[in-house]
Amino acid sequence: MKLIILDRDGVINQDSDAFVKNPDEWIALPGSLQAIARLTQADWKVVVASNQSGLARGLFDMDTLTAIHTKMRRELAAVGGTIDAVFLCPHGPDDNCTCRKPRPGLFEQIGHRYDISLAGVPAVGDSLRDLQASAAVGCAPWLVHTGNGKKTLAKGGLPENTGVCEDLSAVVDILLQDN
Template structure:
């Protein structure tokens, strides 16, 4: 099975310092939906893994989050793509859960769901915590320079072997280009 795990805010859609709280605030980054569509049409299962602490903070509720994800799925379907699943951590930074990135719990949930060893599975993020979580789970970390990616690129502690690309479209290009 070809599986790719993708963060949401800053990778698929614009990130906001005050959180994406409604479907109106959820705005796809240029080319991101088309990149997911190309991957899904090529037989990849595309799974989102996203911290959503705005739930714990009371900034939005599950109905608003579901409406954002419905908008994502509709816009994606309009360009011929689909997501296989959306995994999220609803907890706040101080809740002590094991699913909030940089901990790998969400990735372990994905591995269990698909009954797969995540070793080498590409996982795309724009923040250090995304990359740390995926690396702890054995995934191949990919950093995009959208969202917080440019700032993250300059940080110490990027996991060994992190691949860096301009955006999700460039990641899709790399994954869909046969190795030579």
């Protein structure tokens, strides 16, 4: 099975310091949905792993988050793509959970769900915590310049062997070329 794990905000859609709090605020990044569609059409399973502390902060509820993801899936389906599953951490930064990136809990859940080792599985993010969580379980981390990616790259300290690309589409170009 070919599996890829994507962060949501800053990789698939525009990020916001004020959080993406409703479906109207969820805006796909140029080319991201088409990139996911290309993966889908090449028989990849696409999974999202996302911190969603806006739930714990009371900025939106689960019904609203479901509506945001319904919009994401609908727009993706319109270009021929699918997301197999969305894994999320609903906790706040001070909740000391194991699923909030940079901890690897979300990734461990994905490995259990699919009953596979995540060694070498590409994982795309725009922040250091995305890369750290994925590297902790042996994924191949990819940093994109979109979202917080350029700031993350400038700060340095990336996990060893992190790939760096302009955006999700560029990562997909490399992955599909290699497979």
